[in-house]
Amino acid sequence: MDILAHVPILVVGIPLLGAFATPLIARAGARARNWFAIFILLLTTALAIALAVSVFQAGPRVYVLGGQSFGFTLPSGYFFPIRIILEADGLSAFFVLIIAVTTLLGAIYSTAFMRAHSGLEKYYALLLLLAAGMFGMVVTGDAFNFFVFLEITSIAATGLVAFRTGRAESGEAAFKMMVLYNIGGLLVLLAVAILYGQYGALNFAYLAKLIEYSLLDVVALALFVLALALKAGAVPMHMWVPDAYPAAPAPVTMVMVANTQIGLYGLYRICFSLYGLKLTPALVGWIVIILGILSIFIGVSMAVIQRDLKRLIAYSGIAQIGYMLLGVGVGLAVLGTPALDSYGLMAMKGGIFHIVNHALYEGLLFLAAGAVSYRAGTRNLDQLGGLAHNMRWTAFFFIIGGAAIAGLPPFNGFASKLIIYESVFKFNPILAVIALLASIITLAIYARAFQSVFVGPKLPAYKDVREAPPSMMFAMAILAALVVLFGLFPDLVVRYLVSPAAQALVNRAQYIEAILGAGLGVR
Template sequence: MNFLDQLLSHAPALLVAIPLLGAFLTPLIGRVNDKLRNIFVIGILGFTGILVILLAQQIFASGPITYVFGSLDPYVGKETVIRILFEIDALSIFMAMIAIVLSFSAALYSWAYMEKNTGLDKYYSLLLLLTVGMLGMVLTGDMFNFFVFLEITSIASCALIAFYINKVKSVEAGFKYIVVSTIGALFVLMAIALLYGQYDALNIAKLADSITFSFVDKIALVLLIAALAMKGGIVPMHMWLPDAYSRAPASVSLILIGTTQAGLYGVFRVLFTLYGNVITLPTISMGWALVILGLLTMLVGVIMALIQIDFKRLIAYGAIAELGYMFLGVGTCLTILANPDITLAQAPFAFEALKGGLFHVFNDALDVGLLFMVAGAVYYATKETSLNRLGGLARNMKYTTIFFIIGLLAISGIPPMNGFASKLLIYESTYQLNPILSIIAILSSIMLLAIFIKVFHAAFLGPKLPQFDTVKEVPRSMLLAMGFIAAFIIIFGLFPDLIVNTIVDPAANALIDNAGYMRWLIGG
């Protein structure tokens, strides 16, 4: 028991350290045995997952945790000490849960899906490094640290996108991604330097405490939001996303969802916490900017998805549309926060919108992840991604078909799947801000349903095609990974209250209560 307490007290550092160590041990173990290496990677991610759950329990019970790297005392005499803090509140751990669920199921899925490829030692190393990057981004409380983890994520995911190095389209997608994300990361660094030059601090809470919203701060805000929304794949900065998602191996697309959402986490953290004290100034309409970006993202996503004939590219555009819902929900909350005439207590729908937006982050990761895994399974069985040439697969791949139906219902917000729970929250609350918002949101959901019904018809229904006569159901590890995510989808859909109250509500509270974020850091 003593050991467990010890472990838990260092959990924030271990969450990053264990996958990092694992990443560099993987090639060594891979020399011994391939199976052993796969078990090792899944074990490392499983152990990290257990740590996340233990830490989450502690945070939901007793509030945020600060983990200090370096001197425990922030001052020596009058001088501030240079040190790095991990600041983990309910939102951070919420995002960490998403990241670990996605990477765990990706590792499980890769076992069979990637089996026939060479260079798997490096593949698994990069997969663990990508997990490190995502976890670091959401756990850290230091702006420069955030930049470093952002770059780790970019480098690892670029190498994974270009994993099929013999296919020139994958290399092009990887190159596009690394150019876009490096420039984005440099903008983030520039913004950090602008803030650092003014306030002599890199710590988010300390910066948030002293920020005055000068002209330079506005420039920094624009640089941060633009770069992080680009990482999150928000229209009009989405051009890298369909290429990257559709050209990467399916298991990598799954983790890339987590990467984009870590970018969105950055947007939320910057707006609500870093600029939390000044965002309520009446001159600022960041909330409406977020709402409009959200609507654009939804519409462009579904309209582009309509005309796609490539299975994975279509899902990638569907994923873009889903990202819009999060921005819509969070933006609705921000418009009320920034409005001096209404307090949050007078407009309870604003908090509902935030909860819906955050809940949808988790749901989107699960829904789109499941669909990507199904697309990967179809590719694995038939070596075909074009919807024009697929058909009749339901006869041979019955489990995959069932998982596709679950994913289809979930992504288009049909009860009893999880997408319904979060989308209902978003519809209800945005309706009270402006009815048009919820009309557009519902419309895009209906279009998503239509699009995926088309895919269902094209790929799974119809007569048995002669060239797919010998197609067999995919191996067990892929079914297990799909089942793992599908189980989450159904549980979240059947008991949305439970999930919202236990994990989403604290996360939304943590985001709004930025005075609290600074209190436990500076005062404590």
């Protein structure tokens, strides 16, 4: 059997089955449970890499569930797809890699970070379930499945945020998240129902071919934009983010960053692949740009006044989501015009490049903050200080993450922000200036955070603090290495990861033909 032919379903199925098997494996002991979760995510990462390589080399991959053959998208005698179809293109492959790396490193970091907690079979089961949901969202070509996987991610993420039941803030944050995620999920379901009621189909590619931009299509688009911007944590629907991120265990927060980015994936997929030029690109593009600029401005403003280290990182992360919205929003605003080739596509590449960079440096910062709270017992910036004496490597990793998020060369954040600044400047110089100013404030924010946590004389309260355990150091070291490598060789990342993802968004016809063209031979 050609196992690689089944990769699109395996990246979803393996963590899903792993999630339900974890409580059984856990009966063999904590070590078996931990290694099992890591093994499942390692296997999934290998499959994710295989999927990405095949997509980048040969174009979109489709996989039909329950059909005559997994490659026949149109059953005999039919002119439209009726089965559940998975479709992985450059954008899906890009996100699959992000999900795989963050969940794997999250599981590795958890082995030490969560050691003191009980009920960890549920923790790892939820982590694997969250991974399965995220993988499902980015590889499905079916609108209803998209909603189902969205709900899976919502349930698993809420459970993980609420996992530390001994802390009131965890329960409260999870409750707020649950309310907002449910609202978002229902909005997506309503949008899907509207499209199904109009066209009698659920397949994204087929819907994209039929969509007319009627009043109901506009309503569905507005519902999608609202729900997915809410999941992405765009201002002013961001307020659950600074509640949930600090309340969750550090490795979960890192995975939650990827989970938030899946909201962006959904937004891009709906705007570009489903609606494309049928929507009013300039108007929708400007809506996305305004959400982005608001996120950048409010995110950095609120980060300046935070005293909780993780809350500070969460707010600055909201600002980074703004950069991703800004870059791709500019691309959307000039879609179908000559400006797309002039600077729009480059702005989109900058926005997409920033997604992977953000997953890496924001993940690194949260893990470093987790190491600080794990050893020092607090995240309060006013109480912390002088930890670099005892936690040199954590301080080093924090510097790398802080420099990257502030956009300092030669780290990865600089390369993606440079592309965004230059291309957005051609679209509207004021937007570029706001983005640039926000980066300067971000640098000031992280200088303050580093000074408060790591610099200064050794404080009596932390004189016996030790460096983080090896598994936590390993996860941080991998992320730090990726931040540096992506910064030193950004051209390779853009050429092999980012460009195929941006092209997948712009090339709507290829997305549609992969489904409707692949089955023509059997009709």
